[in-house]
Amino acid sequence: VNTAPARRDRYHHGDLARALVTAAVERARAGGPQAVVLREVAREVGVSATSAYRHFANHADLLRAVQQRAQEELATALLADPVPDRTPDPSGFGRLRAQCRNYLRFTQDQPGLFRAAFGQDASAAMSSGSMHVLSDTLDDLVASGRVSPGRRAGAEISVWASVHGLAELLLEGPLSSLEAAERGVAVDDLLDFIVRGLTD
Amino acid sequence: VNTAPARRDRYHHGDLARALVTAAVERARAGGPQAVVLREVAREVGVSATSAYRHFANHADLLRAVQQRAQEELATALLADPVPDRTPDPSGFGRLRAQCRNYLRFTQDQPGLFRAAFGQDASAAMSSGSMHVLSDTLDDLVASGRVSPGRRAGAEISVWASVHGLAELLLEGPLSSLEAAERGVAVDDLLDFIVRGLTD
DNA sequence: TGTACATCAGTGAACGCGCGTTCACTGATGTAC
């Protein structure tokens, strides 16, 4: 797309590794992991394609860096408070619901990054971001007595799976043809479904 | 892989379209949608690459046929009875559980086909297989009084999302590093989670 | 303060790859008469 190489004043870039990752992330944001083309990324930064090999072993290595950044951005997005004026939360599940909504919102708003975050070999995410966010919230629900300890075990996996699955189905799966209103209903239904699954 | 072209006795193949799809499906089974290489598929069938264009508009068209077959195979797999000697089913949710297990089993046993079924533009699946199977089972659960009518609305989407999500996370997502035993626990937890989500 | 030199970070040209697709074509088939 942007074929014209960027200008650069100094021969040495100074922070080329970071610049390449940033450009690569923006490409992924716009077009998913497939859009992370090494030569194109270098071109955008205004550097020869070869120079990337001073900082990354190969293309897959660059993609791994993008994946990590995408996962971080997703985890950060989960923590956003979607409700400006905090509504009352009698059930106590408001925070969990908000995080699930944020997850689904992120996948809709940033499909490219979402794809990049969970592409190819995403095993590294196990110990990272989104999982911990959900775990913490579930821990608090147990602490406040909303969720019984017996329901806690493995709950983050079930919750995560539910949300992740709906995201996939809506994004490019069989539910991608749903209208906005239908999507909203599906999301609302799923949130209720999740809360019921955590209680009795 | 198999570079040697197949032999053929007659000039006209007779059923080339079907033969190409079958070969393409087997490639997808082995290596996912990316393994469906038009030239390679033609080679395996023992036919020039050009001949494929007598039966498919282009590569994407062939891939669509593969996708459809993969979806059919998944839907069929859902109906398999995984328990040879039928265990008693006091809760009445045995059939739903079995179908969910079958879904997850299919994604583990046939990752390539699963990827092919839900690749790129899978919107066609909306009206097809897996969805209907789940819907029918849920309808029966309502009919037999196991699930209240109020819980029925949109339930297939929530159930499907849960199962599909766990499949994704286990397959190439962040949970791909789980051992077999841990996977089993995650699946069992999810099934309980789903049943609870459907009831109260 | 000046200089030699190892090291680091960049360059441009080139390669091989194998794909999807198009082209002008030829062999086989089946139907009208």
Added chain:
DNA sequence: TGTACATCAGTGAACGCGCGTTCACTGATGTAC
């Protein structure tokens, strides 16, 4: 029953593409003395 001919289903050679990666290289930097 035989034959002309339109149509269908196949062929092989060729093209353009743009990628990731390697190569031998050059410019800039910083440190030891």
